[in-house]
Amino acid sequence: MKFGRDFEGQMIQEWCEAYVDYRALKLILKQILRFRHRDPAFRRFPPTPPPPPPAPPSSTTASVNNSAGGGGGLTRRISLYRAFSGLTNRAKGSPRKRDKHNHHHNHHYHLFDDEEEQVILITEDETANYTTTFLNSVDDGGELEVMFFRRLDGEFNKVVRFYKQKVEEVMEEADELSRQLNVLIALRIKVENPMANLPDINGIHSSPVSPEHQSNRVPDTSPMATIKEQEQGEEETSVDGNRNKGFKPAPLEMLDNVKINIKPETPLTMLKCMISSLTSKQTFSKSELRTAEELMSRAFVEFYQKLRCLKSYCFLNQMGFSKILKKYDKITSRNASKSYLHAVDNSYLGTSEEVSRLMSRVEATYIKHFAHGNHREGMRSLRPKAKREKHRITYFLGFLSGCTVSLAIAIIVLVHIRNLMSSEGRHQYMENIFPLYSLFGLVALHLLMYAADIYFWRKCRVNYPFIFGFEQGTELGYREVLLIGSGLAVLAFLGVVSNLDMEMDPRTKSFSVITELVPLALLIILTSILFCPFNIIYRSSRYYLIRCIFHCLLSPLYKVVLPDFFLADQLTSQVQAFRSLLFYICYYGWGDFKRRSNKCYESDVYRRFYIIVAIIPYWFRFAQCIRRMLEEKNKDHGLNALKYMSTIIAVATRTLFEWRKGTYWLTVAATTSSIATVFNTVWDLVHDWGLMNRNSRNPWLRDKLLVPYKSVYFVAMVVNVVLRLAWMQSVLGIREAPFLHRRALLTVVASLEILRRGIWNFFRLENEHLNNVGKYRAFKNVPLPFHYQELGGAKRV
Template identity: 55%
Template sequence: MKFGKEFAAQMVPEWQEAYMDYGKLKTLLKDILRFKQRNRPPTTPASLKRKLTLYRAFSGLTQRYNHYPTSPSTTRDDDHDIESQAILVNSVNRDGLQSYHTTFLMSSDEGGEYELVYFRRLDDEFNKVEKFYRSKVEEVMKEADMLNKQMDAFIAFRIKVENPQGWFDRSVEMTRLASDVAASAAALSASTPRGARASGRLVMSMDVIEEGVSNSHGQSDESSDQEKDEEETIDVVNQKVQERGPNNIRASRPAPLEVLNRVKINNTLETPRSTIKSFLHYPMQTELNFSRKNLRKVEEQLKRAVIEFYQKLRLLKSFSFLNTLAFSKIMKKYDKITSRDASKSYMKMVDSSFLGSSDEVTKLMERTEAAFIKHFSNSNRTKGMNNLRPTAKRERHRTTFSMGFFAGCTAALILALILIIRARNIMRQEGATEYMENIFPLYSLFGFIVLHMLMYAANIYFWRRYRVNYSFIFGFKQGTELGHRQVLLLGFGLAALALASVLSNLDMQMDPKTKDYKAFTELLPLNLVLLVVIILFFPFNILYRSSRFFFLTRLFHCICAPLYKVTLPDFFLADQFTSQVQALRSLEFYICYYGWGDYKHRQNTCKDSGVFKTFCFIVAVIPYLSRLLQCLRRLYEEKDAMQGYNGLKYFLTIVAVSMRTAYGLNKGLGWKTLAWIFSSIAAIFSTYWDLVFDWGLLQRQSKNRWLRDKLLVPHKSVYFGAMVLNVVLRFAWFQTVLGLQVSFLHRESLITIVASLEIIRRGIWNFFRLENEHLNNVGKYRAFKSVPLPFNYDDNEDKDD
C-alpha cells in the first residue's frame, strides 16, 4: 500500500482536516516534476553520460550529497556553507504564536517559482499541524490535572471504605501515590537523555504505522520487549520517587482527610429516580456516603474516564508521529524530484519543534498505564492493558462462510416457496383468503425485521467505505461493534428460519395426514417469535451478547423516554421504530390471535374487538410519542428551541397517524378529509426537516449548490437522487388514504409492500443522517465522548490552589 493511502487510512476521522494535506503537497511536487520534464536538456549518449558520472564521483563534485562525510570538519563546513543549502528555516513569532517560515534560496533557478509555492504550502501545513497538536496537548494536560484530583479523592475514598481503622496509618502512602505526576515527570526527564528520546520517537513512529495497519485488519498485539521496557521505566520512576523521600513531596498536596472534606458526589441525571428528583426540585444527595456500593460506582465512573483519557493520548501520539512521518516522506520525494538535499534541514526543524520534541504525551501515557494497572486492575498488567488497549474485532472466515450459506438457503427457500405456490395454485384454493388474513400478517413481521437488518448492514458497509465513524457516534465499545457481515449473518439466518417455517406450515396444511393438526401448524410462527426473544435476552456470551445488551438498554431508554438523558443512539433507535409501525401492529395481532385462541380455528375475531381497535391507535403512535418525549427532555435540559420544533413535527405525525388509523377502521368522508389534511402537513414538515436539518442539505449558499459544503460521497447525483427518493417514499401513505387496490395483490400484501418501502426510506435516511453527524464532529474536531466524573471539588478551594 502506498504511504498516501496508508496515511489516510490511519487518520483520526474527526481530525482529518488537522492532518498534513499530503495529497495537495504531492500534487505540487508533480507540477515541479512536469516542469522539469518539459525543460529537460537533450539526452547525451549513454557512454558519455557514464563517463561524466564517474568523473563527478571521483573528482569530489558530488561530495555534498554524501550522507557519510569522512571527517567532522567536513560536516561543519557543509552545515555552515549557506551556498550549499537549498532552504533556510526560521522560527518567527506572529501575534504571540510561534510559527515557522522556510526561505527558498534557489528561487532564481529555472522553475524556482514552482518550488517556492511548494514551500509556502509546506509551511502552512506544518504550522497548522503544530498549532493543532499544541492546543490538544494543552487540553490533555489540563484534563490530567483534573483526573489527578479525582484520583486523590478516589484513593482516599477507597481507603476510608476498605480500611477505616488504618486511615491515618496509610495517609502518607496515599499522599505519595497522589504525587505520581510531578515525581515521575521529574524522574523521566532526568533519566532519559535527549538522544534516546529522539531515537525512541523514530521507533514509536514505526509502531504507530504498524498499529494502525493491524487495527484495520482486526489485530493489535504488544511485543514482550515493549512490555519489558515499559516495566523497567516504571521501576525507574518508582525508584526516583522513593529516593526523594516523604519530605520532598510537593507541599501543596492536601492531607487525605482534607481531600474528602473538599469534595462532593457528582450526581448526573442519568436514572429515572434522579430525573424525577431534579424535576420536583428535590435536594440531591451530594454528601459522601462511605459504602462499598458507592465505591464500586465511583470506581466504574473513574475507570471509564481514565480509559477515555488514555484513548485521547493514544490518538495524540498517533497524530504526532504520523504527521512527522508524512513530512519526512514528502521531503524525501522533493529531494528525489529536484536533486536537492533540503530534507535534512527541514526535518531538523521538525524534530526540534513542539510536534517533534514534545514528550508530554508519552510521559502521560506511561503514568496513566501505571496508575490504571495499580488502582483499577489489581496490579495485573495484562488485564489493565487489555482494558486500555482493547483489540479490534477480527474478521473471521467462518462468519463470511456462514453468511453466504444462510444467504444461499434464503434464496433457495424463496424460490421453493414461489414454485410451490404456483404449482399448487394455492392462492386460488379454498381457505386462501383466511390464510392471507391470518397467517400472512404473522410471518410478515419477520420480513420487516430482516429487511431492516439488511438495510442496516448496507448502512455499515457504506459508512465504513466513506469513513463515517459510526462506532464512535453510537458509542460502541471498541472491539464489540458489529460489521456488515455479522449483521447480514443474523439477517439471513432469521430469514432462513422464517421461510423454513412458512414452507413447513404450507406442507402440513396440504398434507392430508397432518391437515387435522391445525392448532400445531398455527403455532409455528409463535414458536419462532419466542425463539427470537429467548436469543435476544440470552445471558451467555454468545451471539454478540454486548450488541444484544446494548440494543436492549437503548430500547429501555426509548420506552422510558423522558426519564433518561437523551443520547444519539436513543433517538436514533426511536426513529427506527417510527418506520416499523406495521411490525408493531403485527406483534399486537400475535397477542390477539394467540391470546384469544383464534389460532385453533384459524379465525380472526380481533377486528371485531373494541380493545383491539383501541390498541391499534396506541401501538401506532408509541414510537412517535417516544420521540416527542425525547425532544421535550432535550428542550428542558438544553433550552434549544429547535428541539421544540422537532417535537412539534412528531406531534403532527401522531395526529396524522391517528387520523389514518381511524379512517382505516371506520371509513367515512370526515375521517378521510382529516387524514388527508394532517397527513399532508406532517409529511411536508417531516420531509423538509429530513433534508435540511437531519441531512444538512438544501443550502443555497453552499459551494455545492443545494447540497452542503462538505460531501463524503463524490457523486453529487447521489444526494439529489436520495432527496427525490425520500420525498416519493415519504408519501407512500397515499395508498392508505386513497384505498388503492391492485387486482393481482391481496390487501395484506399491498400493506406489507408499503411498509417495506418505508423501511427502505429509513435505511437511506440512516446513511445521510450519520454522514451529517460525522461532518459536524469533523467540523468541531470532536473525537471523544465526555465522561461524567464522580467527584466535584469546591470551587473556592480550587481558586485558592
Template identity: 50%
Template sequence: MKFGKEFASQMVPEWKEAYMNYNFLKLLIKDIVLFRQQQSRLPDNYPTAPLPPSKAAALKRKGSLFRAFSGLTSRYNNRVTKKDKEDEVILVSAMHTSDVEQRGEGGNYQTIFLRASEEGAEYELVFFRRLDDEFNKVLRFYRTKVEEAVKEAEELNLQMDALIALRIKVTNPTVDSPFINQRYTGYPMEVIHEEQQEKRVKEYQMASLDVLNHIKINTTAETPLSAIKNVFGSSRSDPQFNKQELKDAKEKLKQAFIEFHEKLRFLKNYAFLNQLAFSKIMKKYDKITSRNASDAYLQMVEESYLGQSDEVANLIERVESAFVKHFCNGNRHQGMSTLKPNTKKKRHLVTFFVGCFFGCSLALVVAIIVNVHNRKIFSLKGTGRTQYMDTIFPLYTLFGFLVLHMVMYAANVYYWTRYRVNYSFIFGFKPGTELGYTEILLLSSGLSVLTLSAVLSNLEMELDKNTQSYSALTELLPLGLVIGVILISICPFNIFYRANRFFLLVCLWHCICAPFYAITLPDFFLADQFTSQVQLLRNLQFYVCYYGWGDFKKRDAKKCNSSDVYDVITIVIAVIPYWIRFLQCIRRWWGGHDSTQSLNALKYFSTIIALIARSIQTQRRLKKELSLKIIAASTSGIATIFNTYWDIVMDWGLLCKDSENPWLRDKLILPNRSLYFIAMALNVILRLAWMQTVLDFHEAPFLHKNVLIAIIASLEIIRRGLWNFFRLENEHLNNVGKFRAVKSVPLPFSYQHEDHKNQ
C-alpha cells in the same frame, strides 16, 4: 499499499482536517514534474508559455522577497548544515512574534528557497510555501491538543486525590488523623513538568482527608425514580461515604482514564504519522528534483515541538502506571488489555456462512414459488387463499420486515466503513464489540433461512377433512419463531454477540422509560427506527390476538378483525413510537441541550395527530365520511411537509443555499454530489408511498390488501435505511468540525470551591 492510502487509513477520522494534506502536496510535486518534462521536450530557443498574470505576479513578488531578504536570515534561528553553502537548497527558520515569545512557544516556521532565480522555480516556491502552511497547521493543532491533555491530566489528579480519600474514609472510617498516610496514597499520576515532580510528590504524601469536605459526589445512578426526585427537588446530594459511592466513583473514574488514554494514543499516533508524511513528501521532492533539501527540512521537523515534545509519552506512561495500580490491583496484563483492547479481526468463517445462508434462502424462495404454483394457492380467490393471506401471511411478514431492516443496516455499516464514518464512536459501542456488515448479514440471513423454512412447512400443510383443523404444531411455528428470537435477544450467556444484544436492550429500556433518562444518540436513533416499523408492531399485536383470542387451529381471526377494542389498540400501537420520540425531544429541550428540540417535539406531535386522524378515517364504518377524509388528508399533508423538511435540513444538514456545494453542505463524504439530490427526492417519494397505507389507497385487483400493505411498509424501511446513512454522516461531520474523537465522560467528583480546585 501506497503511503497515501495507508496514511489516510490510519488517520483519526475526526481529525482528518488537521493532518498534513499529503495528496495536495503530491499534486504540487506533479506540477514540478510536468514542467520539467515539458522543458526537456522543447528546443533551447523555444519560448515557454507564461503563467496566468495574477499567479505569475504573486509568485514573482514572493520570489523577489525571498531573494531580497535572503541575506538577513541570520536574525532567525536557522540551523547551519555541515555541507557547503553551494549545496544548500533551503533555509528553514522559526518566525517569532512578541506574543508567542512571551508565552515561551515556538513561532511559525518558514522555508526560504535559495534557488528562486532558476527557471521554473516558482513551482517549487509554491510547494515550500504550502509545505510550511501544512507543517504550521499540524504544529498548532498538536500543541493545542497537548495543552488540553495536560489540563485534563491535572483534573484527573484531583479526581484521584478525592477517590483515594474516599477509599480511606470508607475502608477505615476510624482514622482520626486529618492526613492520609503515604502507604495508602503515594503519588497518583504526576502530570506536570519534571522539575515540579518532587514538590508534587510531597504534597501527595500529605494529602488531607479534608478534601472530602470540598467535593460533591456525582455517582447517583440515573433511574426513573431519581429523575422524578430531581424534578421535584427532593434528590439527596449529601455524600454518605459508603461502599456503593466508592464503587460507582471508581467505575466512573476508570472509564475516564480509559478515554483519556485513548486520546493520548491518538495524539502519539498523530505526531508519528505526520512526521512520517513530511519525511515521505520530502524524499519524493528530492527524488523528482535531484536536490538534497530533505535533510535540512526533516532536521527542522525533528527539532520542532512535534518531534521533541515528550509530554504525551510521559502522560501515557503515567496514566498506565496509575491505572494498573489503582484500578487493576497491580495486574499490568489486565490493565493493558483494558486500556488497549485488541483490534477486531475479520473472520472468513463468518463470510462463508453468510454465503451459505443466502444460498439456502434463495433455494427456499424458489421452493416456495414452485409449491405455490403447483398447488394454485393464489390463483383462485377461494377460502384457502383468503384464510392464508388474512392469518399466516401477517405472521411471517414480521420476520420479513426485520430481515429487511437488518440488511439495510448492514448496507449502512458497509458504506460508513468505506467512507470512514466513525459509527462505532458515534453510537458509543465498546471498542472491539461493534458489528461489521458481515456479522449483521450473518444474523439476517440466518433468520431468513429459519423464516422461509417455516413458511414452506406451512404451505405443505393440508386441512384435515375429519377434524376441519390444521396441525397445531405447524400452526405454532410462527409463534415458536417469535419466542425463539426474543429468548435469544435476552439470553444472558456469551453467545450471539452478547455485548451488542445488551447494548440494544439498554437503549430499548431507555426508550420505554423516556423521558426519565438522559437522551443520547443511540436512544433516539433506535426510537426513530421504530417509527418506521409501525407495521411490524401491528403484526406483533396480531400475534397476541391470533394466538391468545383467535382460533389458530382453524386459521380463524374474525374475532381480531371485527373487534372495536382491537382497532383502538391498533391506533395506540402505531402512536407509541412517535410518542416516545416526542418525550425524548421534550427531555432534551428541558435539559437545555438543544433549543431546536421544541420544534422537533412539535413535529412528532403533528405526526401523532395525523396518524390518529388517518387511522380513524380508515375504520370500516367511517370510510365514507368525507369530513374525516379531509381532516386526515390535511393533517397528513402538514405532517409530511414538516417531517420532510426536518429530514433534509435538520437531520441531513442539506439545502444550504450559501454553502460551498450549492443546496447541499460545505463538507460532503460521497464523491458524487448528485447522490444527495437523488436521496432527497427518494425521501419525499417514499414518504408519500408510506402515506398510502392509511389513506385508503391500498386496494388493487391483482394484489391482496395485506401484500400491498407489506410492500408499502418495506418501502418505508428502505427510506429509513437511506435516512440512517445521511443522518450519521451529518453527525460525523459535526464531530469532525469540532475535532471530537473521544467520548466525554462525566467525572465522579466536582469541587465546590474553585480556590481548592486551583490549588
C-alpha cells in the same frame, strides 16, 4: 499499498483536517514534474536522484514501571491509600516550562555539505512559525517550487499548532485526573477504613493520624508536585531495607468540601439525587465509591486513548513530511530534505516528550489503582484489541444466504405447483398466517438496510462506532449484521414452507396444531435469543440493544443520547411490525388458530390498540425531544417535538379513515398527512441531513461531502420525498393491487418506509460525523465523579 492511501487510512477521521495535506502537496509536485517533462532543457540533462533523506525518528512508548502494581499483599494494599502526587510534574501555580527548542527564536536551518548547494533557508519566528525561503526561485519552474514550500510551511505550522494545542489540553486533563484520583483515594480510606486493620510496620502503627496532627499538617494535594509516584518509587525504602516506613495516607480533610458528582442517568439515581439534595449532610457509601471508581476507570481509559491518538498523529505527520520531501528531492534533483527534516525534528512536533511520559504514568497508575496490580489485565483494558474479521463469519454468511435464496425459490415453486394463488384458502392464509410471518420479513429487511449502511459508512470513513458509543472491538460489521438477517430469513422461510398446506382435515375441519404454532414458536425462540444471558450470538450487542430499548420505553426519565433517539427513529419505521405483534396476541389469545380464523379486526378493543401501538414509536421521539428541549434550552428540539406530534395525528386519522370512511375523514386524513409529510421532509433534508443550503460551496448541499458524486445527494432527496408519499395508498383507497392481496400491499408499503429509513440512516450519520470533524471531536466525554465546593460555589476538584 501507496503511502498516500495508507496515510489516509490511518488518520483519526475527526482530525483529518489537522493532518498534513499530503494529497495537495503531491499535486504540486506533479505540476513540477509535468513542467520539467515539457522543458527541453530538463529532457536533455536527466537529473540524478539524490540520496534518500533520513527518516524521522519514531518515538516509542516508555516502559511501564512494574513496581506501581507490584509489591504483593500488604505492600500493594498500603500503596492504594497513599496520596497521589500527580501524572504531571508541573509545580502548582507556576507557568509551564518552555521546551528546549523555544529558549531562543529566529533559528536558521541550512544543513549541507561543502560540495552541496544550499537550496532552502528555514527560519523560525517568535511565534514558532516556520518560513522557508527557496534560494533558486529564478530558475525555470522556480515559481512552482516556491508555491510548494509555501504550502509545505502552511501545513507544517498547522500541524505544530494543532499538536501543541492538544498536548496542552491533555496536560490540563492530566492535572484534573490527578486531583480527582487524590479525592478518590481519600474516599476509599473514608469508606473502607483500612487503617484499623493494618498491622504495625517497623514499630509504627498505621492508624489514622490524630486530630491534632491532622489539623496542624498542611497537605500538599497539588497534582503538579515534583514528586512522581512512579518515578520515585511510591513506597519509600529505608537504609536497612525496610519498606513502607514513610507511609503517608491521603488526607481526609479534602472530603469536607467535596460533593460526589454522580449524574442521575436512571430514574432510581434521579430519585436518590433529589433526596440527597434535600439533605446537606454528605453520605459516603460503598455504592458511591464503586460508582466513582467506575467513572475514574473509564476516564483513565479514555484519556489513554487520547494519548495513543496523539502519538499516532505525531508519527504519521512526521512520516508524511519525510515522504513528500523525498518525492520533492527525487523530482527536482535537489537535496532540500535534510534542512527541512532537521527543522521538523527540532520543532515541538519532534522534541515534545510529554505524551510518551504521560502514557507510561497513566499505565502505571491504572494498573495499580484499577487493575489490582495485574499488568496484563490493566493493559488489556487500556489497549483493547482491534476486532478481527473471522473466516467462519464469511462462510456461514454465504451458506445461510444460499439457503435463503433456495428456500425463496422453493416457496415460489410450491405456490405455482399447488396453484395456491387461486385456491379457496388463499384469502384465509393471507388474513391469518401472512401477517405473522411479515413481522420477520420486515425485521430482516431492516437488518439488510442497516448492513448496507455499515458498508457505506466504512467506505466513506464515517466513524459509526464512536458516534454510537460502542466499546472498541464489540461493534458489528456489515457481515455480522447480514449473518443475523440471513439466519432470521432462513427460519422464517422454513416456517412459511411448513404453513403452506392449505388443506383442512375433512373430519375436524382444522389444521395441524404443530404447524399452526410454528410462527409463535419462532417468535419465542428469537425473543429468548435476544435476552439470552450467555456469552453467545453477540451478547454485548444484544445487551446494548436491550438497554437502548429500555431507555426508549422510559424516554422521559433518561438522559437522551444519540443511540437512544436513533433507535427510536428506527422504530417509527416499524409501525407495521408493532401491529403484527399485536396480531400475535389477538390471534393466539382469542382467535381460533386451529381453523385459521379470527375476529380481531371486528373488535373495538383491538382497533383501539391498533392505533395505540402505531403511535408508541412516535411518542418515544416526542418525549425525547421534550426532554432535550428542557435540558438544553434549544427551541429546535421543540420544533422537532411538534413534527412528531403532527405525525401522531396523521397516523391516527389515516387509521380511523380506514374504518369509518366518508368525505369528512378523507379530508382530515389527507390534510394531516400532507402537513406531516411536508414537515418531516423539510426537517430530514435541512436538519438531519444538513442539505438544502443554497449558500454553501456545493449549491443546495453541504460545504463538505463524503460521497464524491453530488448526484447521489439529489437522487436521495427525490427518493426520500417519493417514499414518504406511500401513505397516499391508504387515503386514495387502494386496498389491493394486481396479484397482491391487501395484507401483502400493506407489507410492501411498510417495506418502502424501511427502505427510506435505511437511506436516511446513512445521511444522518454522515452529517453527525462531519459535525464531529468540524469540532475535532474524536473522544467521548466521560463525567468525572467529584466536585469541589469553595465559597459557596461549585468548583471541580
